[in-house]
Structures are given as C-alpha cells and as structure tokens.
Amino acid sequence: MRVNVDRGAKWFKSSHSSQGGECVEVAFLAGGNVGVRDSKNPTGPVLIFTPGEWDAFTAGVHDGEFDRA
Secondary structure: OOOOOOOOOOOEOOOOOOOOOOOEEEEEOHHHOEEEEEOOOOOOOOEEEOHHHHHHHHHHHHOOOOOOO
16 A cells, blocks of 8 residues: 655654664554654655554553563
C-alpha cells in the first residue's frame, strides 16, 4: 500500500527517548494511519500502520510481548 505522508504531519518522540539515542518518531496521519520513522533520518522511509495494526502493536507493548528475556 502506498500512502503519501502529509508534509504538515506533526512528528513526536517518546518523552523517554534520550538525546542522540536510537529513537523513532510517530505521527498520526489521515485516515487513522500511523507513521513511524527514524528520528535521525527524517527525510528517509516511513513505515505506515493501519489503525488496527497500531492498536495490536501498542497492546503488545503494554502486555510485555516484546520485552527482552
């Protein structure tokens, strides 16, 4: 699926991210989609998630599904 990312999208990082660290930025896009990009490469590629995909991902994060052993 090809989605154009609105140039006026407001990108933000987690308040837990550190300066100069390995961070991603997130933007809520038209149609409920969510964009994710590398904060060190803001003109680079953007991953686009549907609302359902994003909800499943964030639920997994909250449930500890992605915690390191």
